[in-house]
Amino acid sequence: GENVEQHPSTLSVQEGDSAVIKCTYSDSASNYFPWYKQELGKGPQLIIDIRSNVGEKKDQRIAVTLNKTAKHFSLHITETQPEDSAVYFCAASSNDMRFGAGTRLTVKP
Amino acid sequence: SQTIHQWPATLVQPVGSPLSLECTVEGTSNPNLYWYRQAAGRGLQLLFYSVGIGQISSEVPQNLSASRPQDRQFILSSKKLLLSDSGFYLCAWNLGQMNTEAFFGQGTRLTVV
Numbered sequence: 001g002e003n004v005e006q007h008p009s010t011l012s013v014q015e016g017d018s019a020v021i022k023c024t025y026s027d028s029a030s031n032y033f034p035w036y037k038q039e040l041g042k043g044p045q046l047i048i049d050i051r052s053n054v055g056e057k058k059d060q061r062i063a064v065t066l067n068k069t070a071k072h073f074s075l076h077i078t079e080t081q082p083e084d085s086a087v088y089f090c091a092a093s094s095n096d097m098r099f100g101a102g103t104r105l106t107v108k109p
Numbered sequence: 110s111q112t113i114h115q116w117p118a119t120l121v122q123p124v125g126s127p128l129s130l131e132c133t134v135e136g137t138s139n140p141n142l143y144w145y146r147q148a149a150g151r152g153l154q155l156l157f158y159s160v161g162i163g164q165i166s167s168e169v170p171q172n173l174s175a176s177r178p179q180d181r182q183f184i185l186s187s188k189k190l191l192l193s194d195s196g197f198y199l200c201a202w203n204l205g206q207m208n209t210e211a212f213f214g215q216g217t218r219l220t221v222v
Contacts (some may be wrong), residue, residue, distance in 0.1 A: 043199050
């Protein structure tokens with residue numbers, strides 16, 4: 001089955017800096033790669049996703065890149081703000097959805 | 110619009126007691142339904158998923174079970190809870206192929222004492 005590795009497990013940045021979270025996956029059949037943001041005590045919410053026929057996708061301050069050959073994808077957050085502080089999960093999906101272990105992002109004002 | 114309800118929000122149960130967590134989805138038909146567990150500081154572990162009434166796939170052998178008695182109802186159960194069952198349980202749904210956006214409930218914080 002699919003195995004998703006996510007790094008780093010914790011990330012602390014100054015407000016205004018960029019944050020990058022990286023994930024790798026094992027199943028070459030995976031074709032959908034969403035990123036979720038989880039705030040304390042709540043369920044995860046989708047922030048951006050990408051499909052395997054696209055190499056990069058951007059939505060305002062958030063971007064995701066995908067390298068299918070290397071089986072890795074990354075989340076980039078630019079101009080970080082304190083409200084970006086949360087746990088971020090990557091996932092890879094073909095027949096089901098497997099999540100990474102999560103990254104706790106802290107943005108210091 | 111579609112909504113997902115999950116309850117209770119928090120639960121404290123003694124070891125050996127039974128468990129029943131319920132999840133319902135409104136505003137859609139024939140969703141795929143999922144139960145995930147999130148242990149402290151860890152990722153989301155897929156426990157069960159269902160593509161239709163009475164169809165349950167189990168990912169991890171354990172003392173938990175799931176049932177889908179109605180199209181939009183998904184229940185997570187245990188006959189006897191273990192300490193290791195403590196965690197944050199999340200129900201989720203999506204439509205069509207499994208490789209589409211999943212929508213999560215607010216979660217149930219289970220503490221087994």
